[in-house]
Amino acid sequence: MEKAIICKNLTKQFGDFKAVDSVSFDVAQGEIFGFLGANGAGKTTAMRILCGLSYPTSGEATVAGFDVYKQQEKIKRNIGYMSQKFSLYDNLTILENIEFYGGVYGVSGAEIKTRSNELISTLGLEKEAKKLVGELPLGWKQKLAFSVAIFHRPKIVFLDEPTGGVDPVTRRQFWDMIYEAAANGITVFVTTHYMDEAEYCNRISVMVDGRVEALDTPANLKNRFNTNTMDDVFYQLARGAKRSGD
Amino acid sequence: MVSVEVKSIVKTYGDVKAVNDVSFEVQKGELFGLIGPDGAGKTSLFRILTTLLLADSGTATVEGLDVVKDYRKIRNIVGYMPGRFSLYQDLTVKENLTFFATVFSTTIEENYELIKDIYEQIKPFSNRRAGKLSGGMKQKLALCCALIHKPVILFLDEPTTGVDVVSRKEFWEMLGKLKKQGITIIVSTPYMDEATLCDRIALIQNGSIMSINTPGNIVQRFPKPLFAAKADNIYKLLHDLRADAEVESCYAFGEYIHLTMKANDADALSVMRVAGRNNLEGLEVKLITPTIEDSFICLMNENSE
Incomplete structure (x- = not known):
């Protein structure tokens, strides 16, 4: 199986503080990988390195086959990213947002046109296409943001708490889109605070105090911790955490 | 007071x-x-x-x-x-x-x-x-x-x-x-x-x-029996169930899929029969107590109808 992400002893140190402490894991192509951890565990720092936004202090990692030290720009071209906090420009229309992101990622003008028509009809947003994104309800915004994040057909998409605050029906529609992207071969790397969503991942890792304390399928983790909820698995792993933060 | x-x-x-x-x-x-x-x-x-x-x-x-x-x-x-x-x-x-x-x-x-x-x-x-x-x-x-x-x-x-x-x-x-x-x-x-x-x-x-x-009480007012189902290929099961004429509602819920049937007297056996149509491996069906989230989804769907 081809690997989308490989990390080996990945470490990021700020002074004496090891935000990410010798983390090693692989993510397979087309896998939905849940990246969980307590607040302050080091998830954001690790994710920034994997997105080519920050250099590690030591260790190795490749993303889509590119090196996190030497090929940051190539990484950026081959990934998509969305988060709850930043996704689209509120004061651009839906179409303008699509055009803008498509352009930034080097999709040709003709291709942008075809794909955006497709996208808008799949999402059923024909009437809203020329409306400002700021006028859309949050659930729609998040679904659109995800579609835009994979518009340039990246190999990997990074999702940072994509469903925070979204209603339970939309949250599930969002996961349908994630499944579909994965079925089309896009690797999905996702963080969430909803433990039921952890169950939708092929495998999950749980970070505690900068280290990956557990990594397995949800079923195996529940077996190992002798419980039937992911909530409990997470609680058992994270309650001993010394660090806490945003 | x-x-x-x-x-x-x-x-x-x-x-x-x-x-x-x-x-x-x-x-x-x-x-x-x-x-x-x-x-x-x-x-x-x-x-x-x-x-x-x-x-x-x-x-x-x-x-x-x-x-x-x-x-x-x-x-x-x-x-x-x-x-x-x-x-x-x-x-x-x-x-x-x-x-x-x-x-x-x-x-x-x-x-x-x-x-x-x-x-x-x-x-x-x-x-x-x-x-x-x-x-x-x-x-x-x-x-x-x-x-x-x-x-x-x-x-x-x-x-x-x-x-x-x-x-x-x-x-x-x-x-x-x-x-x-x-x-x-x-x-x-x-x-x-x-x-x-x-x-x-x-x-x-x-x-x-x-x-x-x-x-x-909110959970008790859930209008129908609620079932949980899973199979090794859960995504396939979700698609199959959604397409089935006997299924009323169906959505992912953590490890399981939660579903209600159109028939009011559905039991685990009848759900098993429907879910088993495509012979998926590892199929499991059970009757469950709804959670608040199930009730919320149900109310949202009622309101949008």
């Missing part, structure tokens, strides 16, 4: 009806939850009840005081923890607490008993600036500041949003202790699993309340 009474409150922003004819009552000493996603109208309601926002129409009272006429009196008896961290980032933990105590003409010492359990967890950092605290500690400090004048009623707007499972659990334990001291608590949350920790809850969506009851 009624602590909060809300009658036909409406609040609009331009074309958007943020709060659409909402009415409810909260009893003294009750732990009352407003459960709903972002944009449901929770924050607008909190701001109206804490006298920070005027409603377009409708009335509301807090401890018998009118939110418009008696706003000054209300401000002295309520504690409010807004969704966004609103303490002074440049003041230390101790300074923030002293400030809030002083504003309400009291001292930390006078009401220390009330915050003791919570404050002791952040006391080692009492000289640290609030802006330099971790998320969990900020949350504890904000709760202390909302409590320091010994409010009769506490308004907590999404205190656990974005907080991990461990801190969320700790926070709810703190609320349980405060409730024992007789404080009325109104708390909002987008996490449906927290709803069961409240005495009564209002499920709110698009500015309207879909249901108000105890968590137990």
Whole structure:
């Protein structure tokens, strides 16, 4: 199986503080990988390195086959990213947002046109296409943001708490889109605070105090911790955490 | 005894009806939850009840005081923890607490008993600036500041949003202790699993309340038998079930798929027969008790029909 992400002893140190402490894991192509951890565990720092936004202090990692030290720009071209906090420009229309992101990622003008028509009809947003994104309800915004994040057909998409605050029906529609992207071969790397969503991942890792304390399928983790909820698995792993933060 | 009474409150922003004819009552000493996603109208309601926002129409009272006429009196008896961290980032933990105590003409010492359990967890950092605290500690400090004048009623707007499972659990334990001291608590949350920790809850969506009851009664009112199903290829099962004419509703729910059937007398065997049509490996079906989230989804679907 081809690997989308490989990390080996990945470490990021700020002074004496090891935000990410010798983390090693692989993510397979087309896998939905849940990246969980307590607040302050080091998830954001690790994710920034994997997105080519920050250099590690030591260790190795490749993303889509590119090196996190030497090929940051190539990484950026081959990934998509969305988060709850930043996704689209509120004061651009839906179409303008699509055009803008498509352009930034080097999709040709003709291709942008075809794909955006497709996208808008799949999402059923024909009437809203020329409306400002700021006028859309949050659930729609998040679904659109995800579609835009994979518009340039990246190999990997990074999702940072994509469903925070979204209603339970939309949250599930969002996961349908994630499944579909994965079925089309896009690797999905996702963080969430909803433990039921952890169950939708092929495998999950749980970070505690900068280290990956557990990594397995949800079923195996529940077996190992002798419980039937992911909530409990997470609680058992994270309650001993010394660090806490945003 | 009624602590909060809300009658036909409406609040609009331009074309958007943020709060659409909402009415409810909260009893003294009750732990009352407003459960709903972002944009449901929770924050607008909190701001109206804490006298920070005027409603377009409708009335509301807090401890018998009118939110418009008696706003000054209300401000002295309520504690409010807004969704966004609103303490002074440049003041230390101790300074923030002293400030809030002083504003309400009291001292930390006078009401220390009330915050003791919570404050002791952040006391080692009492000289640290609030802006330099971790998320969990900020949350504890904000709760202390909302409590320091010994409010009769506490308004907590999404205190656990974005907080991990461990801190969320700790926070709810703190609320349980405060409730024992007789404080009325109104708390909002987008996490449906927290709803069961409240005495009564209002499920709110698009500015309207879909249901108000105890968590137990809300779940009991689920209209049909609910089943959980899984198979090794769960995504295939989800697709199959959605396409099946006998299935009424069907959605992913953690490890399982939750579904209801069109037939009112469906049992696990009949669901097994339907789910087994495509001979998926590892198929399992069982009858389950709905959760608050199942009820929420069901009510949302009823409302959109």
